Every structure is written in structure tokens, then in C-alpha cells.
Amino acid sequence: MSTQSYVKILNEWDIVAARQVGRNVAKELGFGTVDQARITTTISELARNIYLYAGQGEIGIEKLWDNGRTGLRVIAEDKGPGISDIRRVMEDGYTTSGGLGAGLPGVKRLMDEFEIDSEVGVGTKITTTKWIR
Template structure:
């Protein structure tokens, strides 16, 4: 796998497609079943957030190499309303959709690296990386 693969998120079915792509790429890169599950769970959460809060966006999955390490990078991007209070959404238990609130803090725990950029009315981009052990 050389270049990134992306799934546009417009419907609930696209969440399933993004999960499947993530699992396939993780498997291809040599991740074990536990890390494959962590990666697909993170992708599912990110794609669901795009669907629920932005209406549309995309999930891109890319192989990364850094300092002799190999990993998988997930980029979730949308042009939605943005996140007004990043500190609040990163608190465990916070939910605006009536869900469990495991959302973004859960993604941060499941992956090895997590970066969130968001601006009101300009959208959100989240990058998360899982390194091969």
C-alpha cells in the first residue's frame, strides 16, 4: 500500500465501509487482531462523528513510516460546524448525542498518537496513528 485510501462519509453505510477499509489495511500491514479491532473501533467513532455532527466528510487511511517504525494513520476530515469546546469534548463521559461519551477520548486511548484541529464553521480534522509493535 503506497498512497492513502479514502472513504467519503455521507450515510451510515459509509461508516461500515470506512471500518472495513481500516481493518483490511491494518491486516495488510501486519497488525494483530486486537490492534485491528482497536483501529476499526477508532475509525467507527470518527466516521460516526462526521455523519452525526458534520453531515459529510471523509476518512482516509494511510501507511506511515517514521524513525524506522511502521504504522497506520487515520485522518478524519469534515467541513462541518467545528468543535466549539475542544477541552469539553475530550472529557470522558461528555456527549452531545446522548451516547456514552466514549467518543474522542476513546479514540485517543485506542490509538498511539492523536491530534485534533477544529475551527468554528470551518470543520474538523483529526489524525490518529497506531504503530506496529
């Protein structure tokens, strides 16, 4: 079973709004403060990527209940240019924005599950999940 919220990413303020929704949902589900920070960092990174590279998209925040486990799924989706070399963007230190390069490898480390699907000229969908331990 799951319930989902969406935040459209059109400008920098939407990144803040998505983070806030994510933090509230994580707190509501019972995540500790460290995992709340991991989740909000993930949302921030994914929303920032949408804003910088695709111009617009959305962040979905989904509450999960599966076989007695409780979790939170973050889905970042855009119809941007897509990623031509997924292996390269998953390398630590790789950056095209002049940022710290924690990027997607950092997101993968912060969450329990990570999946990326991208097609050049079509867009990108990144799905990440965090479970309460």
C-alpha cells in the same frame, strides 16, 4: 513514505465501508487482531461523528513507514460546524448524541498519537496514528 485511501462519509453505510478498509489495511500491514479492533473502533467513532455532526466528510487511511517502524494513520476531516470547546469534548463521559460518551477521549486512548484541529464554522480534522509495537 506513505500511501493513502479515502472513504467519503455521506451515510451510515459509509461508516461500515470505512471500517472495512481500515481493517483490511491494518491486517495487510501486519497489525494483530487487538490493534485491528482498536483501529476499526477508532474509524467507526470518527466516521460516526462526521455523519452525526457534520453530515459529510471523509476518512483517510494511510500506511506509514518511518525509521523502520510501520504504522497506520487515520484522518477524519469535515467541513461541519466545528467544535467550540475542544477541552470539553475531550472529557470522559461528555456526549451530545446520547451515546456512551467514549467518543474522542476513547479514540485518544486507543491510538498512539492523536491530534485535533477544529474551527467553528469551518470544520474539524482529527489525525490519529497507531504503530506496530
